Amino acid sequence: MYNGSILRNLDAIQIQEYQQNRYPWFFVDFIEEVLPGKYARGYKNFTYNEWFFPPHFEHKPIVPGCILIESLVQVLLMTFLTLYETKGKVATDAKCQAVFKREIKPGDRMDIVANLDSYKRGIAKGNSSGYVGGELACKAEYIITVPEIMLRFRPRI
Amino acid sequence: MTNLEIYTDVFVRTFGVTKEQAKTLKYQEIEAWDSVGHMGLITALEETFGITMESDDIIDLSSFEKGRDIFKKYNIEI
Numbered sequence: 001m002y003n004g005s006i007l008r009n010l011d012a013i014q015i016q017e018y019q020q021n022r023y024p025w026f027f028v029d030f031i032e033e034v035l036p037g038k039y040a041r042g043y044k045n046f047t048y049n050e051w052f053f054p055p056h057f058e059h060k061p062i063v064p065g066c067i068l069i070e071s072l073v074q075v076l077l078m079t080f081l082t083l084y085e086t087k088g089k090v091a092t093d094a095k096c097q098a099v100f101k102r103e104i105k106p107g108d109r110m111d112i113v114a115n116l117d118s119y120k121r122g123i124a125k126g127n128s129s130g131y132v133g134g135e136l137a138c139k140a141e142y143i144i145t146v147p148e149i150m151l152r153f154r155p156r157i
Numbered sequence: 158m159t160n161l162e163i164y165t166d167v168f169v170r171t172f173g174v175t176k177e178q179a180k181t182l183k184y185q186e187i188e189a190w191d192s193v194g195h196m197g198l199i200t201a202l203e204e205t206f207g208i209t210m211e212s213d214d215i216i217d218l219s220s221f222e223k224g225r226d227i228f229k230k231y232n233i234e235i
Contacts, residue, residue, distance in 0.1 A: 120196070150193070151192060155184040
């Protein structure tokens with residue numbers, strides 16, 4: 001799986017070595033490629049078996065926006081939780097600005113492309129976009145923290 | 158611009174305060190200067206002055222005034 005600095009073809013079990021999200025809050029099926037510190041590409045298949053479809057909504061199931069935001073960020077996490085100092089650590093969102101372009105229904109596969117703009121001292125900035133059938137479905141910009149690292153630099157007061 | 162003006166401008170841009178507010182600002186005194194905001198401030202200061210700050214200095218920089226003292230270590234008089 002490891003080829004130089006690029007990671008390829010990570011399945012759900014391997015992805016969980018790098019991030020702490022777990023079922024039912026785990027929304028990446030496969031990571032096709034990661035260049036740590038730079039970018040990640042992966043996808044999520046949304047089947048009708050997902051726990052959120054029956055209540056959202058009974059007669060018109062669509063993926064909730066918060067799940068889309070989480071799917072996008074979980075691919076973005078791979079861009080920096082694959083770095084040596086952060087591997088497997090808990091990461092939390094500090095800021096998110098999202099845009100939704102189309103509804104995502106049971107049977108859709110969302111391809112996700114994430115780019116890391118910067119990572120320093122436990123603060124990551126980046127963006128992530130989701131595509132269905134090659135069409136942009138949603139995108140978001142994030143600031144994410146790795147509290148265990150960031151809080152080492154908190155001022156003394 | 159003087160170093161003091163440049164230094165002040167970083168606080169103004171990072172936290173959205175006025176120049177006068179910036180000069181007495183302390184960590185956690187405003188909502189924007191929390192632990193995440195602090196990392197944004199440090200990155201902006203490093204990029205603006207072309208330095209890399211040591212961990213102890215990042216932790217010690219708990220106010221506008223304190224930062225002026227710390228910058229002397231980096232041969233920058235503010």
